[in-house]
Amino acid sequence: RHIFDEGAESLIVGAGQHGLLELSDEAAGFFLSQECVVRIMTTPEAIAAWNQAAGKTIAMFHVTC
Numbered sequence: 001r002h003i004f005d006e007g008a009e010s011l012i013v014g015a016g017q018h019g020l021l022e023l024s025d026e027a028a029g030f031f032l033s034q035e036c037v038v039r040i041m042t043t044p045e046a047i048a049a050w051n052q053a054a055g056k057t058i059a060m061f062h063v064t065c
Contacts (some may be wrong), residue, residue, distance in 0.1 A: 002019030004030070007056050010037040014061035021062045 003011075004028050006025065011031055015021035019042040031038050034065075036058075050059045 003058060003060050004034060004036070005058050008036050008058045009056045010039060012046050012049050012053065012057060012059040013038060013040040014043030015040050016043055020040065037062040
């Protein structure tokens with residue numbers, strides 16, 4: 001909820017170098033209820049996706065591993 005912007009259509013999640021970070025069921029349910037598509041990928045892939053993103057897209061990047 002803290003990263004959600006009203007009207008966001010998609011969320012890109014950088015799940016770390018090896019893609020180990022997971023979205024909680026509560027968070028997944030929240031974004032689903034907001035009709036916001038969640039895309040989880042490794043952080044390098046997420047950075048590339050963010051740079052190509054169109055529309056109302058938000059992102060968060062896990063960068064410690």
